[in-house]
Amino acid sequence: MEKAEIASLLAAIIQEQDVEAAMRALNAAGLNVFHWSTTGGFLGRRNATLLIGLPAGKESDALTALQKSCRQRIEYMSTPLEGGLLALQAPLPVTVGGATVFVLPVEHYEEF
Numbered sequence: 095m096e097k098a099e100i101a102s103l104l105a106a107i108i109q110e111q112d113v114e115a116a117m118r119a120l121n122a123a124g125l126n127v128f129h130w131s132t133t134g135g136f137l138g139r140r141n142a143t144l145l146i147g148l149p150a151g152k153e154s155d156a157l158t159a160l161q162k163s164c165r166q167r168i169e170y171m172s173t174p175l176e177g178g179l180l181a182l183q184a185p186l187p188v189t190v191g192g193a194t195v196f197v198l199p200v201e202h203y204e205e206f
């Protein structure tokens with residue numbers, strides 16, 4: 095079977111809980127995906143980064159698959175309250191996700 099020419103590389107940072115559903119949706123769209131565990135710099139929580147080599151014309155399929163499978167969630171960040179005698183923590187809500195997506199053009203692609 096002839097391999098499709100890869101035109102762009104999509105890197106998506108998603109939440110750990112969405113990895114399985116995202117992989118299923120991307121595979122169902124005929125896309126090969128590679129993923130690894132990563133950590134968010136701001137909250138320090140584990141997330142996942144997916145790398146997807148995209149043939150021309152497949153970008154919107156990949157984005158649709160991610161939109162359908164990755165949810166927004168509220169995480170709580172602990173911030174110390176100033177001025178109190180006790181070291182109380184005030185949880186601050188932070189909206190995380192669905193997905194942070196970068197699409198980069200591929201200059202050259204080979205498989206051997």
Ligand code: 2BA
Binds near residue numbers: 107138190193194
């Ligand atoms: P974190 O860096 O842990 O960020 C988690 C969430 O915290 C972010 O969700 C955003 O809502 C909030 N946040 C991040 N930095 C902030 C800041 N300086 N001030 C206020 N709130 C802030 P998302 O935007 O959905 O990002 C989820 C994860 O995607 C991030 O985890 C990070 O691992 C990655 N990410 C987001 N934007 C990125 C970028 N421009 N470059 C590389 N990675 C990025």
